[in-house]
Amino acid sequence: MHHLENEEQYQGLTVNSGVERLPDVNPYRRRVNRHEYTVGEFVEGILAGNKVILSQAVTMIESSLPRHQQMAAEIIEKCLPYAGRSERWGITGVPGAGKSTSIEAFGMELLRQGRKLAVLAIDPSSERSRGSILGDKTRMEQLSVQPDAFIRPSPSGGSLGGVARKTRETIVLCEAAGYDTIFVETVGVGQSEIAVHSMVDFFLLIQIAGAGDELQGIKRGIMEMSDGIAINKADGDNLQRARLAASNYRNALFLFPMPESGVRPQVLTYSAKTLDGVKEVIKMVEDHIALCRDNGTFEARRHRQDKYWMQETIDEALRNNFYRNPLIESMMEAKQQQVLGSEITAFRAAQDLLDTYFDSLSKK
Numbered sequence: 001m002h003h004l005e006n007e008e009q010y011q012g013l014t015v016n017s018g019v020e021r022l023p024d025v026n027p028y029r030r031r032v033n034r035h036e037y038t039v040g041e042f043v044e045g046i047l048a049g050n051k052v053i054l055s056q057a058v059t060m061i062e063s064s065l066p067r068h069q070q071m072a073a074e075i076i077e078k079c080l081p082y083a084g085r086s087e088r089w090g091i092t093g094v095p096g097a098g099k100s101t102s103i104e105a106f107g108m109e110l111l112r113q114g115r116k117l118a119v120l121a122i123d124p125s126s127e128r129s130r131g132s133i134l135g136d137k138t139r140m141e142q143l144s145v146q147p148d149a150f151i152r153p154s155p156s157g158g159s160l161g162g163v164a165r166k167t168r169e170t171i172v173l174c175e176a177a178g179y180d181t182i183f184v185e186t187v188g189v190g191q192s193e194i195a196v197h198s199m200v201d202f203f204l205l206i207q208i209a210g211a212g213d214e215l216q217g218i219k220r221g222i223m224e225m226s227d228g229i230a231i232n233k234a235d236g237d238n239l240q241r242a243r244l245a246a247s248n249y250r251n252a253l254f255l256f257p258m259p260e261s262g263v264r265p266q267v268l269t270y271s272a273k274t275l276d277g278v279k280e281v282i283k284m285v286e287d288h289i290a291l292c293r294d295n296g297t298f299e300a301r302r303h304r305q306d307k308y309w310m311q312e313t314i315d316e317a318l319r320n321n322f323y324r325n326p327l328i329e330s331m332m333e334a335k336q337q338q339v340l341g342s343e344i345t346a347f348r349a350a351q352d353l354l355d356t357y358f359d360s361l362s363k364k
Helices: 038-045 051-062 065-080 099-112 166-176 193-196 222-225 236-253 278-295 297-323 327-342 347-360
Strands: 089-094 116-121 147-156 182-184 202-209 229-232 267-268
Touching: 038 051, 038 065, 038 166, 051 065, 051 147, 051 166, 065 166, 065 347, 089 193, 089 278, 099 116, 099 166, 099 182, 099 229, 099 278, 116 166, 147 166, 147 182, 193 202, 193 222, 202 236, 202 278, 229 236, 229 278, 236 267, 267 278, 278 297, 297 327, 327 347
Parallel strands: 089 182, 089 202, 116 147, 116 182, 202 229, 229 267
Antiparallel strands: none
């Protein structure tokens, strides 16, 4: 190969030919065909606590392929009799509150108590690229290598407020695999808290002090949903500010009506870094769940959640069926242009589309 640097005007410079480039693909590597499990093998592996098979089953739940959806439905149905025996925690908080660090601190303490923990960390997807970082395993270095812990970061895919649509089904599989405590972490934005609240037994709100006016964090909606509030980073110079923030939250809680559970939320301080107060937060959750079991609100809450998800599933199926209807697909663009051109109102366009849809169903 000719190199310009080897010409006479560039005396003193020499470029060697080098060696022949090796192929990018290792010729000695053998391609291994991945074994495709049957529904029975999936269920058997999940009940045996096999993490690899459990992970593959969760991937199948998240898949949009019809074949995978059918298999996932069968797996969930067969695992359902073995589910429902765990404690489900929902953990939320503003970005930067230390949710992942707190989950690791809580999780390590629960493992020391002999528990088995599954963490379903909902990772926000980019609205532009639909990609996710899925970095929760990286942030939970200690917890991710524990044999009795299962961490599953799932891309939200732009669904309701960042909550993965199949998280509830994943909870069923984790419970069938023997995990007695389930953490569901939200991204802390949008409507994700509503969806997570509808699938957990205790909804924990993590807050921090010293980041501005603490009263700005007291929002009626999220406060009413919370079963307990924990102020993180209560250490060092921030300890007094954390205690003051806790006092403000306690005062705010008394302005709200008593929750349906009959148990007023507590406010505690802790440090996920130094682990001070971590055991107390866990005891707060355990005591709350025990009281709800005793007064019957625990089962009532789960029954409401079952009805909620049944209705959500129906709504989603109807919505998908509507938008995939060939007549609707052919009309949608024209109706949108009419609305944008102020020829008809948005309500009229929607009614025309709905009339066409229902008419097509009646002719089948």
